[in-house]
Amino acid sequence: MQRTFTDQLNRTITINYPPQRIISLVPSQTELLFDLGLDQEIIGLTKFCIHPIEKFASRTKVGGTKKLNIELIRSLKPDLIIGNREENEKGQIELLMTEFPVWMSDIYELEDAKQTIQQIGELVDRGPEASYLNHLISAGFADLQTLAVQNHINQKVAYLIWRNPYMLAGKDTFINHILSLNGLQNVVKESRYPEIELEQLEILKPELIFLSSEPYPFNEKHMLEIQEVLPDAKIMLVDGEMFSWYGSRLVKAVQYLFQLQNELK
Incomplete structure (x- = not known):
């Protein structure tokens, strides 16, 4: 099943729902995905995504938040990439957007963070878990x-x-x-x-x-x-x-x- 979502840059993406091959490019959002109950769906993360450490050790590292290994990301064939406007490099993100569904957060205040948690929860079919957090x-x-x-x-x-x-x-x-x-x-x-x-x-x-x-x-x-x-x-x-x-x-x-x-x- 395909579903359409709007990210915090007001961009619309369409993904296979729920996504099964997720790459997270932001440490705090990677930890969130694991805490929402995802596990095997997270196939790639950055070298700074250290929490939880036992999950970090067993996942493919796709570079740093601002220096991604684009070829490695391509080889993983993600059906969803999750990034952040401040933490990731604009040119690399724009390149990935031409090839994959990329959902971006943009956070300045606590209410933005809570909105991100809820929206990512809906994006990965973990809405109730996100609401509880x-x-x-x-x-x-x-x-x-x-x-x-x-x-x-x-x-x-x-x-x-x-x-x-x-x-x-x-x-x-x-x-x-x-x-x-x-x-x-x-x-x-x-x-x-x-x-x-x-x-x-x-x-x-x-x-x-x-x-x-x-x-x-x-x-x-x-x-x-x-x-x-x-x-x-x-x-x-x-x-x-x-x-x-x-x-x-x-x-x-x-x-x-x-x-x-x-x-x-």
Whole structure:
């Protein structure tokens, strides 16, 4: 049976339903597919799709999110490819679109993520499972927002994602929205992921500096390096997956963010 779906770039695709040969090009969406109960249907994923690790080991790796092995993808003959506007390279995705059904997400806020979960659920015949995940996520983040108010969390924060050059999560990012839902004010006013010198960051006077575990693997050495320039800021290493993965990992993120709030209150 064939069915037609519209993705988040407002493109229409027609697929054999339910799809039996799926390639996922985004780590958080790969984890979502497995958590929705798919297994043998997922035939390919990227080298960054590490969750769940036991599934990762047994699947064909089709390259990185921004450097795909197009010939390998062709050889797998997928009947559905799932990608993301920000995480995948536009030219490669457009090439794949000429040969295969490609469904794309485009996510900036929690509601976008929940919509993606539901739409992917419908796409792969797992609608009820997707609805249950969204129920858990909605309830969890509602509680987080309530607790942020009760705990009087309203610190100014800078969220670093890269070093040499330093790059931060700015406005119009999923990370920024997750920060705001937890009562935190992003000191960065530029959109997306601007570069910055530490001396410039000092002028913004963040009370908190979060060093993400991904895509750059910040560690304690970097904390000391930044503390020298910003001695008054509290610097913390944080789990980047809990702020930027927008699939089923959001269920786990709720507990992580509860604990983080407890450290900040």
